[in-house]
Amino acid sequence: MMDAGVALLTEDRKVLGLLPELSIRENVTIASLRTGSRKGLLPRRSQISEADALLDSLRIRAGSYDQPVSSLSGGNQQKVLLARWLLTKPKVIMFDEPTKGIDIGAKGELYDVINGLARQGLAVVVVSSYLPELLGLADRVVVLREDAIAGELPRGASEEDVLQLASGVTPSPRNDRSDNAVGQNT
Structure with missing residues (x-):
C-alpha cells in the first residue's frame, strides 16, 4: 500500500x-x-x-x-x-x-x-x-448497507439523509437540492 x-x-x-x-x-x-x-x-x-x-x-x-x-x-x-x-x-x-x-x-x-x-x-x-x-x-458521504453501496450524498447532507440510506428508506425529494448535486466534489 x-x-x-x-x-x-x-x-x-x-x-x-x-x-x-x-x-x-x-x-x-x-x-x-x-x-x-x-x-x-x-x-x-x-x-x-x-x-x-x-x-x-x-x-x-x-x-x-x-x-x-x-x-x-x-x-x-x-x-x-x-x-x-x-x-x-x-x-x-x-x-x-x-x-x-x-x-x-x-x-x-x-x-x-x-x-x-x-x-x-x-x-x-x-x-x-x-x-x-x-x-x-x-465533500461526499458514501453510505454502505448489507455489503453494498446504498447511496452517495453531497456536502451538506443531513443526518436524516444518511440514516434513510442506511436503513433502506427512500429519501423524499427536497426543493433545496438539485438531482445533479449528488456525486459532485468541490
Whole structure:
C-alpha cells in the first residue's frame, strides 16, 4: 500500500499504529526508513529534520521528540501517527475512526489538519461511526448497507439523509437540492 502512495491511520493506534517503547521521532521516521535511511537502519539527518518540522507543524505537545511516544496524550499520539504517514508523502490518506480516544480540543485540531490536507490536494478518506464528524469533514458521504453501496450524498447532507440510506428508506425529494448535486466534489 505504501508503494502505491496510500497511508492508513488505524482506529487502534496503541495496538496497530504506534510502537510505545520508541521515541516520538522514531515513531515518525520508522515508515520511511526503507526510502530515506542509511541501509534501512537509521534515518538520515534530512529525514529527521523533516520529521521534526512535521511534528512542529502539527503542534505536538512534548518536552522533547526523544521522549517515549507512550508519554503523550491520545490526541498527540494520533498526530505522531499522522506525521509518520505524511513523511511517506502519500497520495491518499485514510483515517479510520480518527478521533477515537482523543479529547474535544484535539478533535478540533485534527479536523483542521484533515481539512488542510484536503485543501492541499491530498485525497482524504475518513471512516467514522460518528455521523456529525463525517458530515462536518466530507465533500461526499458514501453510505454502505448489507455489503453494498446504498447511496452517495453531497456536502451538506443531513443526518436524516444518511440514516434513510442506511436503513433502506427512500429519501423524499427536497426543493433545496438539485438531482445533479449528488456525486459532485468541490
